[in-house]
Amino acid sequence: MRFFDHNATTPLWAEAKAAWVEANEMHWLNPSSPYRSAAAVHAQLEQGRERLAVLFDVDPRRIVFNSGATEGNNAVFATWAKMLKATDRVVVGVTEHPSVLAAAERYFEGRIDWLPADPAGVVGPATAEWSDASAISVMAANNETGVLNPWQDWLAACRECGIPMHCDASQWIGKMPLDGLGNCDYVTGCAHKFGGPKGVGFLIMPEGSAVGLAGGAQERGRRAGTEDVAGILALVAAVEVADSKRLGCSDKHKMAFLAALEQSLPGVQVIGDRQHTLWNTVEIIMPQFKSARWIRALEKKACLVSAGSACSTGKQGTSHVLAALGVDADAAGRALRLSSGWETSAEDWEVLLGAILESFRELETDAAEPGSQVISI
């Protein structure tokens, strides 16, 4: 299979698997147990935290390990709900991940100001009025379109206003440079987006109180529950691998693919400004045929692509991200998200191109056949 859905999830790096297996053999004791052998496991956990802190250039005490981005994003708004005044409003980008949108709605119902996206999908400080904000949540890179938000500008603006900033960097980490990201007050990270295991992630946050799971002193009282040391060490191994491999990655193959695609398949529309997009991601609107038919046809040719966020699959209606970009429902129904990985080759992109062109001919033939019945999936 040629896998073009790395924004949904990623295969586990060998290094991450090795770290998990080793931890379960060597460091499986409960790090809170009172004997020295358990203290050694606790030391492994703290060494993992320090390695991650080095990558982000933050104080290790700011890192809280958790079960993934959804928990991290929920914890940010739960913490703000406790920390801010009952009348305070939060400002949230319209293109955020569903877990940010839903957490904001749960904890700040009626007190959310939405930041619009510009026509290229970018959510920037210049695009909206937000001076009433008491806290801001803007993602680093969009999961569906790959569009990069100017989080550095947001951070500068938040510092000027003296309000906290949250950056969901789930899609940024492992693909883009980490420099400066740790300066955001809150940063969400998720292992399975960069080749780590599912079920583990982290939230960089200010020291001090936070509202995570209640019931234990773990993670400096900010997230109760026995620490998943094996998952955490696998996460750290994975981010180190991804952050190193990304140095050899660029959008070169993707750009060549897009140029060839646009030439061969007139009417294809590329979403966003392709210069300000993750190197691995592109969302395209196909000239004809629903996303689901494309996905099925391409899977038969051993190419896996997506229609949008895996998390919103199964939901009714148009992608909120495409809607925010002014894409109409009909066009949004023809969207494909292509997201490559650290080891995707020029050949993989060429195979995908061939598969798309061949699928197009087949779908056209199917449609032209009298009496052809397309079974909706």
Next chain:
Amino acid sequence: MRFFDHNATTPLWAEAKAAWVEANEMHWLNPSSPYRSAAAVHAQLEQGRERLAVLFDVDPRRIVFNSGATEGNNAVFATWAKMLKATDRVVVGVTEHPSVLAAAERYFEGRIDWLPADPAGVVGPATAEWSDASAISVMAANNETGVLNPWQDWLAACRECGIPMHCDASQWIGKMPLDGLGNCDYVTGCAHKFGGPKGVGFLIMPEGSAVGLAGGAQERGRRAGTEDVAGILALVAAVEVADSKRLGCSDKHKMAFLAALEQSLPGVQVIGDRQHTLWNTVEIIMPQFKSARWIRALEKKACLVSAGSACSTGKQGTSHVLAALGVDADAAGRALRLSSGWETSAEDWEVLLGAILESFRELETDAAEPGSQVISI
């Protein structure tokens, strides 16, 4: 090492490790992705859910996978806070795990009635007035003492009153028969207590709404976030192994150990009614010397034992469980928790006995030596 701290955590079963490794090789796609290969991963997830449902004899739709017991216990009280009236009171056993106590305090501050334990540590329906309750939380087996609560009686009583019952069965599952447990409205389970990986657990709950993580349709809308399919399949493999191995387990070796210990070390006190205790667990009050000194001395002789719940280690003060049983602070400071596993042998218990007796002589000698300085740890 002879490991006598299985109530803190357990080593991973080979079957659980194999399931995790296989899932990360074969079933690593995001189960919510829109292609057939991902639907196959989703099917693996649902097969795991069905295998677990068979063990508990419940509708698979009642099972919500999560990150562990702490998340499960938090979700129960968050759900009740939303479901019950603002004046409704909940009833909670005094010997519950800290994650139940803290979640109850977070969501029902000032609206909690505490169920006392009898002198043997048992929290039963006859021991308290609880007719005002709108919901009840009573654990199946206590993590510190191993004392079994009559959850079957509680369930019958709750059915009579028409109120929901939560049973934290983290220490029961894998050690005791599962028959009837699924009839409780809410049941907490945690993989790393029965030889599964850390960071994964489940909550059996009524179908319908619940307050878990917000942001996605996973777990029928009750717990957002990409499902940790590998962790879940490892959890299911682990509970199957443990539930099968427990058939060959009994308290025989523990009882022989206790008889020999009481004969050789007069003044040892066994907590709880030893007939109504998990077969693997015993908490004892040593006649002399602080828990920490025993733990250190025994670790030097390759025996790992605990002073109480791993989760409360590092906290100041006496164990709330021992306090509830009327054990004074001085005696509680001399408590040791011994918890064996499914493969702990008669020889392991004999070695532990020898190590305790030898440690006692050494600690006595240390104490008798003029000028000996015990460094507090």
